[in-house]
Amino acid sequence: MTMRDVLIYPDIRLRSVAEPVCEINDEVRALVDQMFDLMYARQGIGLAATQVDMPLSLIVIDLQDKSNPPLVLINPEIVEKSDAMVNSEEGCLSFPNVYVKVARVEKIKFKAQNLEGEWFERETDGLLSVCVQHEIDHLEGKLIADYLSSLKKHMLHKKMKKLKKTVL
Ligand code: NI
16 A cells, blocks of 8 residues: 655645545555554644545544544534634644644534444534544645634745745
């Protein structure tokens, strides 16, 4: 299988919209393993398949706390949202060393399939709620930069482009 890496903003492929996962086969299982490896190597808590140049509706999450075991969300969808909002500083593996204040709904109910293909529903708030919303944004090609004012987004875009050139 191809070795994958996390795409870095402003890579245009981060704007891909994910297609549903139709069949949970060996290829999907291998992708999930690779995504967990990459996420742990970069010390992230969530990673969407679109971030590794694989536009499939697939997310891995590990908040690294005992009450929240690692999660694989296949074809995830938010089915209910609270009215209350929360602000938090969000990082993203596609934006190294960048934090953006994002307002999101506080509580969500989401549904997804697990690796066995079974659908489940879960209500959540706190960090898991923020993380699921952030990762589902990725599946729609939406990024934390999109929550900035256009001036700040422009500045970040320039900074990241420069950074990428230096690294390469
Ligand atoms: Ni992200």
